[in-house]
Amino acid sequence: MVNDTTLDAILNRLDQGLEAALNRLVAFLRIPSISTDPAHAGDVRRAAEWLRDELAGIGFDATVRDTPGHPMVIARSQPGGARPLLFYGHYDVQPVDPLSLWDRPPFEPVIEDTPAGRVIRARGASDDKGQLMTFVEAFRAWRDIHGELPPDLILLLEGEEESGSPSLQPFLRENAAELRASLAMICDTELFANARPAIVTQLRGLVGEEVIIRAADRDLHSGMFGGLAANPITVLAQALAALKDDAGRVTLPGFYDGVDEPPADLRRDWESLGFEAAEVLGRVGLSHPVGERGRMPLEMVWNRPTAEINGISGGYTGDGFKTVLPAEARAKVSFRLTGRQEPDSIRAAFRDHVRGFLPPDCTVEFHEHGGSPASVMDTSDPAFAAVRKALGDEWGQEAAFIGSGGSIPIAGDFKTILGMDSVLVGFARDDDRIHSPNEKYDVDSFAKGARSWARILAALR
Structure with missing residues (x-):
């Protein structure tokens, strides 16, 4: 277990190294790793190799693995941990069309000052390069303070998520013994209502x-x-x-x-979130919810x-x-x-x-x-409570257990192929414009995201 003094040192290291971390993210974002466009196949591989070199530089045994499509990046720390953890992210990005709607070239990243704070503007800033780098930077700070990485970390970084992950399931099956852990960590999700951390516990x-x-x-x-x-x-x-x-x-x-009907305690949690359907619909020019009669709005998008x-x-x-x-x-x-x-x-x-x-x-x-199929996580695992507390300590609000109306197939693949649940924690915001022109990621999300992963690592070690 990491003591408070050591954790504070890791968090301070992250704070002091924020500008250097942003520079690394900017370099990563310059690589146009568009997986759906064959013309960018070389760029996708270049992004994989960039990640491999970054991870090797902080002490991981990191390799680029070929697939029939784009490569996977696999990295491992030294053995010896009580609980192996698998971290998943993807380094490929969406196409940029229509290019005319971008305010600046999508692969020339810039850090902008906005009324809401500093943001990183580029394709992939939020989905998923910025999110992926939050846990990489947490690992880097841990190594700097401890002199070594936490044991038994496995990283699986994919290059085909934005093109349907055709190579993923075969790769998981062929490498199951190497990749299997006690729990997966997935970073491709959002904060709830922009300010409250969240753990996605079920996916449609x-x-x-x-x-x-x-x-x-x-x-x-x-x-x-x-x-x-x-x-x-x-x-x-x-x-x-x-x-x-x-x-x-x-x-x-x-x-x-x-x-299944949601458990009573989960329903109470959802009711306490203050979700207003009219407010959410109002952002897209609508006002009246439709759907199954007699169901609360969050239930309709998460559990029906x-x-x-x-x-x-x-x-x-x-x-x-x-x-x-x-x-x-x-x-x-x-x-x-x-x-x-x-x-x-x-x-x-x-x-x-x-x-x-x-x-x-x-x-x-x-x-x-x-x-x-849908994925429902077993939140009775003590790790979920530990992650929830770690996020609350960083963000000043208790993390919400939420559902997702969308689908993240990798969580189901981890469950069915590798036999493990996933903790889905991310720091995107609903105005990040993912898949759209002028995508951005808040510098605050990036900084506090890295600090959050450091706290989560400390809580699970």
């Missing part, structure tokens, strides 16, 4: 489906065939509209199998499954007007899953649902777009 899963309904062998004149021939858009619209009832519940048979239509097309959509019955209609539909819902069962139920609306002259084709 995801099922994505594209459906194509076809009828005639060509577009038809609506005056000659309207009312006689099947219209794929009408068929598709009827099937999609029937996905929900008037109370906002999804109608697929068995859809809610495995959906959804069915959403993400795109729909068919017929003539150009300028002017063209009176046709289209030959085909398409839609993209996603389901967010909670609890113990099974992605394959949801997918099969959706396909059966659509087939039930097909008239004899129509055919349907489905295309799968990923599927992952």
Whole structure:
């Protein structure tokens, strides 16, 4: 266990080294590691090698591992710890389009003064290079004070997160013995309400489906065939509209199998967070929440499954007007899953649902777009209480146990492939503009994030 005097020395070291740490982050952000663009494959590898060299320089045994896609960076400290910990982050970034909406070149980082404080402006500043470097800087300060790194740390740093992680699951399976730890630490999340630290303890899963309904062998004149021939858009619209009832519940048979109610203590915690749906919706020009009747707003985005239509097309959509019955209609539909819902069962139920609306002259084709179950962490592990206290000590507010409406598939992969839960702690803010032009990361988030990881390491050692 690290005593208070030693922890204070580590925290002071981080404070004194903040400007040097920012310079390192700026150098990292200059590398345009866009994993979705083959033209940047060399840059993605260069970012991996930059990380390897940084980690080796502070005492890790660090290597770049090739995959069929972009490389992984694996680093280990010396053995001998009571509890091995695996730290995960990703070093690839989103594309920058549309470039015209950036105020400055996205890979020429700058530290700006804003009314809310200093920010680091660049692609990847928040997602995920700035977040990743918070624990790297904590490790560096620990080494500077102790003379060595904490034992039994494993780092897994991915270069394909922004392109769907196609190499990740095979890599985890092939290297499970090397990567398995008692707990994973994931840094790709946010503060709650900008000022309160948070630990994500549950994540929704995801099922994505594209459906194509076809009828005639060509577009038809609506005056000659309207009312006689099947219209794929009408068929598709009827099937999609029937996905929900008037109370906002999804109608697929068995859809809610495995959906659990939140425990009473967790529900009380969520109620105490002061989440105002109208305020959140107001930021995007809306005011009235929709969803399942009788559910509180946070429950709807964290603990209830959804069915959403993400795109729909068919017929003539150009300028002017063209009176046709289209030959085909398409839609993209996603389901967010909670609890113990099974992605394959949801997918099969959706396909059966659509087939039930097909008239004899129509055919349907489905295309799968990923599927992952929800992840729910076992917060009875004492590590969660220790991390919660460490975050509270740094931020001056007790860390909230929260859910996430989105999906972080790596947490599920760690659970199913490596057999371990994850502690998801991050310091992004909801105005960081991740995936958008002019992405930023607050210097305060970066500094206090590194201090938070130092406290977490001390609490778990």
